Amino acid sequence: MSETSASKPPKLSKKAYEKELLRLQAELVSMQEWVVQTGSRLVVIMEGRDAAGKGSAIKRITQYLNPRTCRIEALPKPTEREQGQWYFQRYVEKLPSAGEIVIFDRSWYNRAGVERVMGFCTSQEYRRFLHQAPIFERLLVEDGIMLRKYWFSVSDEEQYRRFESRRQDPLRQWKLSPMDLESITKWEEYSRAKDEMFLHTDIPSAPWYTVESEDKKRSRINVISHLLSTVPYEHLEPQLPEIPERPEPSGYERPPREEFRYVPDAAAQLEERKVEPKKAAKKDAKKGKKKKD
Structure with missing residues (x-):
């Protein structure tokens, strides 16, 4: 189904959504415990249109996870020094160590999307990226990193509605930027860039998975469920510390309030x-x- 013609699925009931979300979040906690105890490394890439629901999905994934071993990376515009580095270098620094999960809220695929469409990179840099990205990802997978890539798909009508909703909501107005709004006038350019990106980087060892995101609740359930199904985790007993007995009072008196x-x-x-x-x-x-x- 194309992003421009996606039909909106029926909404999930709030009760069914919240019950299943809680169950899946409990499974995510089990998955994280397995990652930590086995020293595994997991990288999750979240890409897609502006206002497609990536951020809210990431929030639900990480809501109950231990932030010490699960990080969200949303890198800002590269510094002058970083612009002089190999393109993938600053992302390599953010990759997980043993027992860690890293979720990229946008990733090295910025070059194939916004940088390409907005002219922030040269054609030579863009072509070099399309050549190197599959090689880079194969190296990650060969080294034992579990790499999952998700593209959140949303129609132009739904994206526009969400932009309007953000504009009216003081708590979410910060999410609207001139760059986001440019995506409205450059819808087709972004579509072509995404198609080209998939053509070169949808490889067997690191495939793309598309998440239909017309209904955010549905997309959250679907992406979490799929992520869990692709990680070979087992339910391990958490290594819980013993809670010591509280000692008898030794005469301490609290100062006056x-x-x-x-x-x-x-x-x-x-x-x-x-x-x-x-x-x-x-x-x-x-x-x-x-x-x-």
């Missing part, structure tokens, strides 16, 4: 707001009863 600065109890106002309407409702109910009497 007045000697410390405490954060004001702003939450108490929430309780007051709940109580006031209840009081008002009771008064109204009493008044109504008296009138009837």
